[in-house]
Amino acid sequence: MKKTIIIILALILLLAGCQGGALKRLEEDGFDFSYTIENTTGSTAVYVYNWGEYMNEDLNAAFEAVTGIKVHYDTFQTNEALRSKLITGGSNYDVIIPSDYMIGLLIEEGLLEELDFSNIPNFADIKPHLKNPAYDPGNRYSVPYMWGTVGIIYDTTRVSGPVDSWGVLFDERYTGQILMFDNARDTFGIALKLLGYSFNTENEDELLAAYELLARQKPLVQAYIMDQIFDKMEVGEAILAPYYAGDALLMMESNADLAFAVPKEGSNIFTDAFVIPKGAANKAAAEMYINFMCSFDAAMANVLELGYSTPLTHVYDALELDEEEYAISYPEDLSLFEPFLNMPHHIRELYDSLWIELLR
Amino acid sequence: MKRRGGWLAGPYVVWMVLFTVIPMMLVVYFAFTGEDGRLTAGNFARLLDYGAVFGRSLGLAAISTAVCLLIGYPLAYVLSRESEAVRKSAMLLIMLPMWVNMLLRTYAWMSILENTGLLNQLLSAVGLPTLRIINTSAAVAIGMVYNYLPFMILPVLTVMLKIDKPVIEAAQDLGGNQATVFKRVIFPLSLPGVLSGITMVFVPSVSTFIISRLLGGGKTLLLGDLIEMQFLGNTYNPHLGSSISLVMMIIVLISMALMNRFGEGEEEVVVL
Numbered sequence: 001m002k003k004t005i006i007i008i009l010a011l012i013l014l015l016a017g018c019q020g021g022a023l024k025r026l027e028e029d030g031f032d033f034s035y036t037i038e039n040t041t042g043s044t045a046v047y048v049y050n051w052g053e054y055m056n057e058d059l060n061a062a063f064e065a066v067t068g069i070k071v072h073y074d075t076f077q078t079n080e081a082l083r084s085k086l087i088t089g090g091s092n093y094d095v096i097i098p099s100d101y102m103i104g105l106l107i108e109e110g111l112l113e114e115l116d117f118s119n120i121p122n123f124a125d126i127k128p129h130l131k132n133p134a135y136d137p138g139n140r141y142s143v144p145y146m147w148g149t150v151g152i153i154y155d156t157t158r159v160s161g162p163v164d165s166w167g168v169l170f171d172e173r174y175t176g177q178i179l180m181f182d183n184a185r186d187t188f189g190i191a192l193k194l195l196g197y198s199f200n201t202e203n204e205d206e207l208l209a210a211y212e213l214l215a216r217q218k219p220l221v222q223a224y225i226m227d228q229i230f231d232k233m234e235v236g237e238a239i240l241a242p243y244y245a246g247d248a249l250l251m252m253e254s255n256a257d258l259a260f261a262v263p264k265e266g267s268n269i270f271t272d273a274f275v276i277p278k279g280a281a282n283k284a285a286a287e288m289y290i291n292f293m294c295s296f297d298a299a300m301a302n303v304l305e306l307g308y309s310t311p312l313t314h315v316y317d318a319l320e321l322d323e324e325e326y327a328i329s330y331p332e333d334l335s336l337f338e339p340f341l342n343m344p345h346h347i348r349e350l351y352d353s354l355w356i357e358l359l360r
Numbered sequence: 361m362k363r364r365g366g367w368l369a370g371p372y373v374v375w376m377v378l379f380t381v382i383p384m385m386l387v388v389y390f391a392f393t394g395e396d397g398r399l400t401a402g403n404f405a406r407l408l409d410y411g412a413v414f415g416r417s418l419g420l421a422a423i424s425t426a427v428c429l430l431i432g433y434p435l436a437y438v439l440s441r442e443s444e445a446v447r448k449s450a451m452l453l454i455m456l457p458m459w460v461n462m463l464l465r466t467y468a469w470m471s472i473l474e475n476t477g478l479l480n481q482l483l484s485a486v487g488l489p490t491l492r493i494i495n496t497s498a499a500v501a502i503g504m505v506y507n508y509l510p511f512m513i514l515p516v517l518t519v520m521l522k523i524d525k526p527v528i529e530a531a532q533d534l535g536g537n538q539a540t541v542f543k544r545v546i547f548p549l550s551l552p553g554v555l556s557g558i559t560m561v562f563v564p565s566v567s568t569f570i571i572s573r574l575l576g577g578g579k580t581l582l583l584g585d586l587i588e589m590q591f592l593g594n595t596y597n598p599h600l601g602s603s604i605s606l607v608m609m610i611i612v613l614i615s616m617a618l619m620n621r622f623g624e625g626e627e628e629v630v631v632l
Contacts, residue, residue, distance in 0.1 A: 084592055176492070184594055222495055222577060224579060345595065351595075
């Protein structure tokens with residue numbers, strides 16, 4: 001409900017203040033976009049496709065003001081929806097922001113352009129451990145945008161005992177008060193970890209075991225949803241859910257009963273990164289956009305609004321967070337976390353059919 | 361008789377060929393081919409696994425349609441006998457929610473039906489036990505009825521208004537009481553409206569996915585969800601998605617044919 005109100009307010013704001021308002025807001029927060037960058041790209045527009053609610057959109061106005069290049073901004077809901085759009089054609093995006101494993105698949109399918117890193121000098125500032133990632137060997141296609149981890153968000157007043165295991169999501173005491181992700185990869189991942197397997201197992205028996213576990217859990221689950229987890233946890237409609245660390249912080253701000261924990265069995269670490277689809281019409285402008293988003297002021301304005309973890313060294317160094325925020329957004333020990341990797345086609349099919357089997 | 365002015369239909373024919381006929385042919389093509397592009401009926405064999413989803417979708421759509429009819433028909437009957445001013449204001453009230461985005465309306469229902477939602481707050485405020493409706497098939501049915509009820513009321517009302525007053529008066533003159541007049545005159549004459557109302561509620565109900573997603577908590581998988589998953593899921597499989605769509609269309613066509621047969625001998629039936 002709260003989110004609906006926010007959406008309505010956002011729409012009103014969008015109508016009321018256009019570009020001028022956006023720049024003014026950024027300026028009031030201490031960000032400087034009064035400089036100009038000469039547009040040498042030969043493009044007058046750039047088409048950007050990002051996750052919903054995953055950017056401080058004032059920055060698009062700032063990019064327009066700085067470069068004179070118009071930003072057309074659209075959003076998608078899932079990596080898979082993004083891929084469908086790319087392979088069915090008819091889209092004309094210049095910059096897209098998929099997650100790690102999806103970038104791996106898109107590279108494998110030849111759907112991405114190699115980047116010209118001489119146009120993206122700010123790439124130098126990406127933290128070393130995020131460069132040359134497993135999903136993009138040789139780091140030829142992608143520039144990290146945000147990263148984060150997944151854990152359990154729970155209501156401390158209604159969940160007893162320490163929460164330190166995925167097992168709590170399978171506890172019958174909380175029947176009807178547990179939420180799960182509405183996508184196969186994340187949901188099966190939780191069961192796989194609880195069983196001690198890898199997120200990226202290609203062993204069908206392990207996947208079937210995960211399915212059995214989830215099928216037994218289904219009667220306890222209130223709903224399989226994505227973004228709505230945010231609303232339902234905030235208002236206390238549910239008391240346990242897996243969610244992203246960055247959003248967990250925002251939820252904890254508005255509902256003091258909530259807390260966040262990373263299960264001891266291990267969890268997911270994800271990176272979302274800028275890439276350019278094959279045949280993008282405004283490639284140089286796209287690279288200019290990526291470089292702009294990695295510039296200090298833009299990246300800082302973005303990370304302050306989103307609460308996800310920045311991949312940029314100078315932004316991270318300048319952040320002033322409290323201890324809890326550091327612990328959640330920038331965990332020191334990353335050994336507990338495993339990224340999702342691209343899966344072969346027959347395993348993706350197995351995921352889909354087990355998922356439908358689970359929900360039908 | 362020589363037809364004149366046939367070319368006036370040209371723009372619509374072009375539209376229909378581009379956006380109805382060609383897409384339908386694509387659906388058929390995809391439904392009968394595999395990922396290797398070869399002809400196969402394998403997609404349809406896989407549908408057998410999804411019998412439960414088909415059953416649930418058709419069942420829920422049927423229930424919603426029946427509820428819409430039970431609510432909509434008496435209302436349309438009453439409105440058809442009201443003065444024009446009353447009718448117009450009522451029509452406005454019926455249409456008004458449809459001007460609000462459907463997603464927003466469905467979200468609103470989520471806030472109403474949730475365990476901590478408005479309805480349960482109200483119930484506990486007056487000391488009644490709370491209800492668990494959200495994330496059940498009942499919630500999905502409520503969402504369908506709410507969203508599609510106007511599509512039942514409007515065609516029924518339109519047809520009822522077209523019934524000639526003298527026909528009713530004649531029936532009364534011949535000694536029919538109110539029940540007889542309704543049973544023998546008004547109801548048969550309103551059937552075309554009922555049939556098109558049923559179609560207009562049943563078809564979107566059977567193919568919806570957003571209502572079940574929001575109000576069913578993702579646990580009430582419907583055909584629409586199944587189709588969506590084929591296009592936006594882990595494996596992009598337009599072949600299976602198309603075959604599900606095709607079977608769904610055939611089921612809808614068969615139900616419409618049955619409806620038409622049921623209404624045979626009455627007025628010409630309006631299907632969509």
